Amino acid sequence: MNMDSSLDSDLITYLSGNNPMLQCLIDTLPVPIFYKDKVGIYLGCNRAFEDFIKIERSQLIGNNVFQLFDRELAEIYHSADQALFDNPGIQNYEGMVRSTQGDERYVKFHKTSFEDNNNEVAGLIGIIFDITAQKQLESKLTEQATYDSLTGLYNRREGLNRVGELYELTRRNKMPLAVLMLDVDHFKRVNDQYGHQVGDQALHFIANTLRQTSRKSDVLVRYGGEEFLIFLPNVAEGDAITFAERYRTALAKKAMRLSKSQRLHLTVSIGISCYRQQTLTDLIHEADIALYEAKSRDRNTVCSY
Numbered sequence: 001m002n003m004d005s006s007l008d009s010d011l012i013t014y015l016s017g018n019n020p021m022l023q024c025l026i027d028t029l030p031v032p033i034f035y036k037d038k039v040g041i042y043l044g045c046n047r048a049f050e051d052f053i054k055i056e057r058s059q060l061i062g063n064n065v066f067q068l069f070d071r072e073l074a075e076i077y078h079s080a081d082q083a084l085f086d087n088p089g090i091q092n093y094e095g096m097v098r099s100t101q102g103d104e105r106y107v108k109f110h111k112t113s114f115e116d117n118n119n120e121v122a123g124l125i126g127i128i129f130d131i132t133a134q135k136q137l138e139s140k141l142t143e144q145a146t147y148d149s150l151t152g153l154y155n156r157r158e159g160l161n162r163v164g165e166l167y168e169l170t171r172r173n174k175m176p177l178a179v180l181m182l183d184v185d186h187f188k189r190v191n192d193q194y195g196h197q198v199g200d201q202a203l204h205f206i207a208n209t210l211r212q213t214s215r216k217s218d219v220l221v222r223y224g225g226e227e228f229l230i231f232l233p234n235v236a237e238g239d240a241i242t243f244a245e246r247y248r249t250a251l252a253k254k255a256m257r258l259s260k261s262q263r264l265h266l267t268v269s270i271g272i273s274c275y276r277q278q279t280l281t282d283l284i285h286e287a288d289i290a291l292y293e294a295k296s297r298d299r300n301t302v303c304s305y
């Protein structure tokens, strides 16, 4: 880093000295800034950093991370600093920071090493960008892109992505895979009789029941309006019928509470298809054909392709 020649040519002396002009300048910046010497002792910081870690500058200066933070966090900061000193230049990384009062923020560190007159690494300057809001938004968007907001199951796009991977694994390893396609019986009547809002609650109730009945390895997808797909990895036809029956009866035995005196009984029809080297599209299509058969057999029924 080049310093103005009218300043002390030794940057470390300059940074560790009392420099009102430098302090005033960095205090006007809204992002937390700190600087340390080459053994990790804090030389200074700006006001935003004081606010950020909730330590006053006077308590910070002269201490290292082990004296200021809990051991786990201090180790993380120390090894990141060490990595920069071992490989001087610019270091960028993201991570969690915890203030001395315990609140956690997700941040991006931008750190730069600086040298003394002999071109030896003398310390580092760090800037912290608080990206907590951005991370929260990212995880919300990922959640929205992955799950169906009404039922909490995988949405169609994500479900088919996951199942695409599962299908490839099945194909390569010649493993069994069963697909159940479920459709709620006479769902139009629910909407017509009780309104769309109750219809939505019913879909939520059904999805919860399916989730409670599922095994960990089952992949549950809201495929369309009142249609669900369930993929059963490593399950051959005989077991697929047993599992489909388990899903069907779990729902048929339950009733959704509408009011003190009113219960809504819901059933599903289920079509099953099992992997026999056909494409994923065909596998799903066959489950649809079997579902059609189940619908034609009075509903609340399981049919195999």
Ligand SMILES: Nc1nc2c(ncn2[C@@H]2O[C@H](COP(=O)(O)OP(=O)(O)OP(=O)(O)O)[C@@H](O)[C@H]2O)c(=O)[nH]1
Residues within 6 Å of the ligand: 150, 183, 184, 185, 186, 187, 188, 189, 191, 195, 196, 197, 198, 199, 200, 203, 224, 225, 226, 295, 299
């Ligand atoms: N409330 C609500 N209704 C939905 C949603 N998605 C689809 N539906 C309704 O689901 C109903 C499906 O009706 P149909 O395809 O005629 O089938 P059904 O009445 O279930 O009859 P069968 O499938 O033959 O037993 C329609 O009334 C759709 O409006 C949703 O997200 N919320």
